[in-house]
Amino acid sequence: MSSVERVEALPLIDISRFRGAGREGFLDELRWAAHEVGFFYVVGHGVPEAVTDGIFRVAREFFALPQERRLAIENIHSPQFRGYTRTGYEFTGGTRDWREQVDIGPERVPVEAPEHDWQRLVGPNQWPEDLPGFKRTVLAWQDEALRVSREVLRALAAALGADEGHFDRWFDEEASTHVKVVRYPGRPADDAEQGVGAHKDYGYLALLQQDDVGGLQVQLSDGSWIDATPVPGSFVFNIGEMLEIATGGYLTATRHRVLSPPAGVERFSVPFFLGPRLDAVVEPLDLPADLAAQARGVSADADNPLHAAFGENALVGWLRSHPKVARRWWSDVLAARA
Ligand SMILES: O=C(O)CCC(=O)C(=O)O
Numbered sequence: 342m343s344s345v346e347r348v349e350a351l352p353l354i355d356i357s358r359f360r361g362a363g364r365e366g367f368l369d370e371l372r373w374a375a376h377e378v379g380f381f382y383v384v385g386h387g388v389p390e391a392v393t394d395g396i397f398r399v400a401r402e403f404f405a406l407p408q409e410r411r412l413a414i415e416n417i418h419s420p421q422f423r424g425y426t427r428t429g430y431e432f433t434g435g436t437r438d439w440r441e442q443v444d445i446g447p448e449r450v451p452v453e454a455p456e457h458d459w460q461r462l463v464g465p466n467q468w469p470e471d472l473p474g475f476k477r478t479v480l481a482w483q484d485e486a487l488r489v490s491r492e493v494l495r496a497l498a499a500a501l502g503a504d505e506g507h508f509d510r511w512f513d514e515e516a517s518t519h520v521k522v523v524r525y526p527g528r529p530a531d532d533a534e535q536g537v538g539a540h541k542d543y544g545y546l547a548l549l550q551q552d553d554v555g556g557l558q559v560q561l562s563d564g565s566w567i568d569a570t571p572v573p574g575s576f577v578f579n580i581g582e583m584l585e586i587a588t589g590g591y592l593t594a595t596r597h598r599v600l601s602p603p604a605g606v607e608r609f610s611v612p613f614f615l616g617p618r619l620d621a622v623v624e625p626l627d628l629p630a631d632l633a634a635q636a637r638g639v640s641a642d643a644d645n646p647l648h649a650a651f652g653e654n655a656l657v658g659w660l661r662s663h664p665k666v667a668r669r670w671w672s673d674v675l676a677a678r679a
């Protein structure tokens with residue numbers, strides 16, 4: 342495939358080929374997909390349907406609860422931005438996103454005397470007490486999402502000519518994981534289409550399980566947008582900012598957005614973000630010369646400068662997207678940075 346050809350649909354990658362015959366051809370396809378588009382479907386991942394069905398079942402159950410029960414775990418109670426966000430309380434590009442969600446991260450004890458601002462992101466989750474199946478099901482899904490995304494990350498390292506475990510050195514015993522269980526309500530008005538505004542994801546990789554409604558769009562290098570049309574049984578993967586930094590822009594953290602469903606239609610999705618340790622500072626990878634020649638450099642966007650220090654990169658994103666939580670728990674940090 343040549344890069345001048347217009348991309349009509351996201352590429353589809355069968356990750357089971359990484360461990361099978363035809364590995365070299367597989368790595369070529371993966372490298373092309375990750376460099377040229379930065380977004381691709383992954384099949385052959387072996388995640389049981391009970392797990393993928395289960396997460397949508399508990400998502401429907403949670404979002405069907407009366408608002409006061411959803412608000413019992415509102416993220417305003419969490420300095421770590423964990424828990425429930427109401428529709429319209431999250432911002433991307435300075436504009437309200439029309440979605441509600443539950444954010445879940447690694448279950449940890451807060452750091453007692455943090456030396457760095459980002460250490461205050463370490464802490465516990467908030468789980469809905471009256472829906473015990475939610476926690477169990479989300480954690481089972483998270484285990485699978487972590488397994489598959491680590492395999493894709495190893496395949497990417499190999500496709501870049503590095504040791505398969507190259508990126509693992511920035512993990513500790515637990516990677517930085519972040520699950521979002523999301524519901525997009527139908528658009529509130531004909532011209533209100535921002536489910537989530539155009540953005541990049543901050544970690545190494547993002548994995549997404551989406552239902553069959555559609556609405557996710559991906560920006561190609563020529564600036565045009567294409568639909569990430571739902572493909573049953575697949576996950577959508579995309580490159581995050583840490584891999585853009587690690588590869589000097591050979592891989593790009595591709596911008597994407599979600600258009601709200603039509604009025605009266607709801608969409609469910611579950612993104613999963615795989616990042617390095619919060620204290621990791623990602624170093625540039627030594628790319629083979631032919632790939633290095635195609636590296637585009639790390640994008641310089643004044644509204645979103647990329648930080649090689651992952652904890653800082655993650656914190657900046659949280660502060661920007663959840664202003665109410667930021668004002669309640671991070672006012673000292675906001676003031677110091679103003
Ligand atoms: O829901 C989706 O399809 C994508 C969501 C997304 O891009 C995000 O939460 O970062």
Ligand SMILES: [Fe+2]
Nearest residue numbers: 540541542597
């Ligand atoms: Fe995203």
